[in-house]
Amino acid sequence: MSKFQFPESIKSRPVYGTLEPRVGKFHLMIADAEGAEAILELAAQDSALMAKSHIIFIPNGTDYGDQLKALNPAQYYEGPSYAASVQRIRHVLANAHQGLQVYLTGTEGLMGQAQNEAMQAGIPHTFIQTEHRGSVARRMQCVHCKGITEDVMTDPFVCSHCGLNLFVRDHYSRRLAAYQGVCIDAEDPGNVPEPVELYK
Amino acid sequence: MTIQFNDETFRDDYSFHNSDWAIKRFPFPFHEDSYMYAVNMEQHRGGPEGSVYEKRFDVDEHYVAEMRDRAMVLADDPLRCQSLPHMTLAGWDLLELIMVSKSEDYPDLFELHHDADQWRWVNKPLGIDDTFTFLDETTLPYGPMEYITRQTQGDFCVLDQREENLWMDAGMVTTQADWSLDFDLGMNFFEWHAPVPLAHEMGIFKRALKFLLNIQQGAPARRMNWTMTVNPLLDTSPENYHKWGIQKTTLTPENIGSKQHLRVELQTFFRLPRSNALVFPIRCYLCSFQDLMTMPKWGRRLHRVVRDLPVELATYKGFIDNRPMMLDYLSQFDDGLPTSPGVFPEPETEPPLNKAG
Numbered sequence: 044m045s046k047f048q049f050p051e052s053i054k055s056r057p058v059y060g061t062l063e064p065r066v067g068k069f070h071l072m073i074a075d076a077e078g079a080e081a082i083l084e085l086a087a088q089d090s091a092l093m094a095k096s097h098i099i100f101i102p103n104g105t106d107y108g109d110q111l112k113a114l115n116p117a118q119y120y121e122g123p124s125y126a127a128s129v130q131r132i133r134h135v136l137a138n139a140h141q142g143l144q145v146y147l148t149g150t151e152g153l154m155g156q157a158q159n160e161a162m163q164a165g166i167p168h169t170f171i172q173t174e175h176r177g178s179v180a181r182r183m184q185c186v187h188c189k190g191i192t193e194d195v196m197t198d199p200f201v202c203s204h205c206g207l208n209l210f211v212r213d214h215y216s217r218r219l220a221a222y223q224g225v226c227i228d229a230e231d232p233g234n235v236p237e238p239v240e241l242y243k
Numbered sequence: 244m245t246i247q248f249n250d251e252t253f254r255d256d257y258s259f260h261n262s263d264w265a266i267k268r269f270p271f272p273f274h275e276d277s278y279m280y281a282v283n284m285e286q287h288r289g290g291p292e293g294s295v296y297e298k299r300f301d302v303d304e305h306y307v308a309e310m311r312d313r314a315m316v317l318a319d320d321p322l323r324c325q326s327l328p329h330m331t332l333a334g335w336d337l338l339e340l341i342m343v344s345k346s347e348d349y350p351d352l353f354e355l356h357h358d359a360d361q362w363r364w365v366n367k368p369l370g371i372d373d374t375f376t377f378l379d380e381t382t383l384p385y386g387p388m389e390y391i392t393r394q395t396q397g398d399f400c401v402l403d404q405r406e407e408n409l410w411m412d413a414g415m416v417t418t419q420a421d422w423s424l425d426f427d428l429g430m431n432f433f434e435w436h437a438p439v440p441l442a443h444e445m446g447i448f449k450r451a452l453k454f455l456l457n458i459q460q461g462a463p464a465r466r467m468n469w470t471m472t473v474n475p476l477l478d479t480s481p482e483n484y485h486k487w488g489i490q491k492t493t494l495t496p497e498n499i500g501s502k503q504h505l506r507v508e509l510q511t512f513f514r515l516p517r518s519n520a521l522v523f524p525i526r527c528y529l530c531s532f533q534d535l536m537t538m539p540k541w542g543r544r545l546h547r548v549v550r551d552l553p554v555e556l557a558t559y560k561g562f563i564d565n566r567p568m569m570l571d572y573l574s575q576f577d578d579g580l581p582t583s584p585g586v587f588p589e590p591e592t593e594p595p596l597n598k599a600g
Contacts, residue, residue, distance in 0.1 A: 055430060055437035186423055186481045189322070207485055214438050218429040225481055229488030230564075 047179050050242070052213045057151070059175040064089035068142035070096040071135055072116075073157045075125070077177030078149025079107030085146065086114045093117070099132060101125055101153065125153060132157060136164035148174040152182035152193060155220030168217060179241055184221035185209055191221055197238035199227045208235045245351065248307040248368060254315075259475035261534055265304055267588065269530045270295045271538075272467040272507050274586045276547040278556075280442045282451045287465035287511050291587070295509060299344040299463070300395060301526065302352065307368050309396050309418070309477065316417040316478050317393075322425040323480075324389050326401070326413035333401045333413060334388030335378055336515035337522050341391045366394055388413055397509075397526030400424075402432075404519055409455060411435050412520075418477040418527045420470045420506065421484065421561065440555045455521060460514045468508040468525075471562040471569075475504055475529045494565055499572045500533035503565070505545070532572060538588035539596050542576030549573060 049059075062085045070092060074082050079100060086093055097118040100111055108121055122128030136143075145161050147154040154173045162168050180194040190204025198211035202224065209224030216223070228235050251258045261269065272278075290296025295303070316323055326334060342364055346355040354365035363374045371394065375382035383390045392399045392415035401413035408431045416424035427435040432452050433443075442448060458464055472479055473491045494502055509526040536542045549557075549569055557563040578598040583589055 053437035054443065055434040184426070186426060187483075187485050189425070212438070214426070216426050216428075216430065219426065223423070223426055223481075226485035226488065229485045230491055232489065 046176065047242075049175070049179075055215045056213045057155070057173070057215055057217075059154070059173045062146050062148060062172050062174045064092050065144045065172070067144035068095070068140060070144045070146065071099070071139070072096055072146040072148070073099045073128075073132065073153070074147070075101040075149035075153040075177070076103040076105045076107075078147075078153065078174070079105065079111055081148040081174045081176050082146070083107075083110060083114070097135060099128055099135075101128060101149075125156060129156070129160065132160050133164075136161055136166075139164065145171045146174075147171060149176055150178050150180060150194075151175065152180065152220070155182060155215075155217070159217065159220045162217065181211060181241065182221045183209065183211065183224040184216070184219050185224050187226060191219075192224070195224075195241075197240055199235060199238055200224070211241065246302065246304055246306070246368075249304045251305070251308045253308070253312045253475055253477040257474050257476070259305070259308070259529065261530055262304060266530065266534045266537060267590070268294055268303075269535070270467065270507050270509050270528055271505075271535070271541050271544075271586050271588065272469040273544050273548050275584065276544050276582055277551050278548045279553075280445060280447050280556075282447055282454060283466050284451070284454050284464045285466070287463040287513075295526075295528065296465070298348040299511075299513075300341055300348070300397075300524070301509070302345070302349055302368075302396065306396055310369060310394060312477055313393060313415075313417045316480075320482060323417050323482075324392070324415045325424060325428055326386055326388055327403075327429065330388070330401055330403065330413035330518075330520070331380065331386065333403070333515055333518035333520035333522070334386055336518050336520065337399065337401060338387040338391040339377075340513060340515065340522070341395050345395075369394055389415060395524075397524045400523040400525065401515075402521040402523055404456065404521060407456065408432055409452065409521060417480075419480055419525070420468075420472075420508065420527075421479050421481055423481045425482075440559050441553075455512060458512050458514050458521060460516055463511055463513040465509060465511045468510060470506045470508075470560045471565075472504045472506040472529065473502055473565070475531070477527060477529075479506075491561070491565065494568055496568060496571060499568055500536070501531050503532045503569060503572075504529045505532070505535060532569075536576045538590055538593075539576075540582050540588050540590075540593040542573070542596065543578065543580060544582050546570065546573035546577035 062081050072082050093114045093116045096116040098111055098116045099120050101122045102108055112119055147157050158168055158171055161171050180196050183192045183195045185202040188205035192203040199208050202209050207226050208228055210227040212223045214223045253259050295301045342355045345353040352367050356363040360376050362377050365372045398418050399415045400411055402409040403412040411427050411430050414424045436448050507528045511524050513522050515522055557566055578596055
């Protein structure tokens with residue numbers, strides 16, 4: 044239900060897969076909202092997985108918490124926001140040993156930011172599993188003021204920092220965990236098309 | 244030959260200009276009357292005397308003014324120069340390459356003196372005389388890459404080589420054709436080229452990467468790229484696009500000859516010795532349409548290239564809206580005569596324009 048097939052795009056745009064249990068000493072699972080469904084499906088594939096798992100879940104208004112807790116993971120944490128959870132994520136990654144498996148699922152913004160933390164901890168991005176679930180909103184960087192606008196659902200949109208009207212590019216930076224937004228009316232100030240919902 | 248450095252600007256009043264010498268040596272990028280993407284790599288081992296291909300790092304009459312413009316861009320936006328932590332050694336490699344090359348190629352302008360680890364660098368055009376300890380960052384006012392590229396024309400991408408790929412892990416980028424170092428930093432070869440249309444499907448990037456991965460020390464390579472810029476603006480960055488984009492709409496049939504510039508990138512590639520990184524200088528040359536038209540061969544050819552360019556490329560290069568006006572102007576300089584092969588203008592042998600009115 045919550046899986047969305049992104050249209051094929053340019054080579055910097057991330058491609059997401061389907062989470063599968065991998066052999067590992069320990070498993071770090073970071074999810075937001077409908078990403079919980081992917082973790083429930085993952086747990087169902089391997090009954091031994093949860094005893095070695097740490098789930099970090101950001102509900103964003105959903106109520107999957109009890110189901111995830113019922114999986115009896117070795118550690119379970121529910122955070123009110125990604126920003127509130129990031130210190131914990133960094134700590135877990137910094138203290139991780141060889142053999143840690145990382146699973147990211149939910150929105151692109153959540154996966155991108157958590158992947159970035161894992162990369163900074165020395166885990167190559169190609170070793171990190173991702174599965175998109177839920178909202179197709181994007182995390183956008185304004186190329187002009189560098190401010191990040193979270194949860195962008197339309198193209199164009201207004202930069203939440205500098206107020207410029209930006210169009211949504213597919214060009215993506217793992218380092219910034221964001222897509223690029225570029226001024227849409229630079230050559231014809233004020234001529235801003237009606238915003239259209241992404242992928243519509 | 245002593246170079247007379249221009250006092251000129253690349254912003255505001257745009258007093259940039261090319262001398263007759265600079266026009267004649269302008270690196271016109273079209274070797275025939277049409278253009279399509281190609282890897283088009285060749286060895287960077289000199290070229291005709293006086294041409295931009297002759298020296299490893301070409302210095303021309305715009306040097307001092309370009310360095311002044313770069314300093315202004317960096318003061319406004321320091322993120323135009325970035326180096327990931329593992330790239331410092333490559334920065335020293337680059338500093339050495341440029342100092343050695345320039346002091347050998349332009350001994351009247353640049354001097355490098357060694358005394359063990361103590362290096363003395365003299366840059367006469369910019370009035371610099373610094374002594375520092377090689378491989379010790381604390382003895383320079385900037386990191387090594389930033390220090391030397393504040394004194395060298397062209398943008399610089401310093402690419403780390405690993406996993407059979409090249410990674411944009413450091414750079415000095417202030418004269419770019421609308422791409423952001425800050426955004427692309429850390430990307431691999433395919434990722435930072437992702438927005439380019441058509442070329443992926445043509446296999447251009449796979450072939451180019453294969454070539455670049457195999458570049459050896461002492462055997463640099465080069466290629467050309469080009470686009471169009473209204474006004475001689477070096478800093479056509481996405482960061483400032485909301486400020487300069489509007490200038491594209493200021494072209495009129497009366498001012499197009501002086502305002503519209505062909506922007507050519509001479510891209511070179513050098514393997515660096517200690518880091519095994521690849522440095523990719525992107526040197527920008529600008530020439531107004533009216534100056535290009537002083538060479539009959541270039542007038543004929545530019546008209547044909549712009550006229551026949553696929554829509555995707557004219558769109559990507561940002562001049563699709565202005566193309567009709569460009570063609571109105573350029574067609575006056577195309578009398579239909581054939582052009583000789585190759586990029587050089589051949590003013591002595593090419594027939595003059597044979598067109599009435």
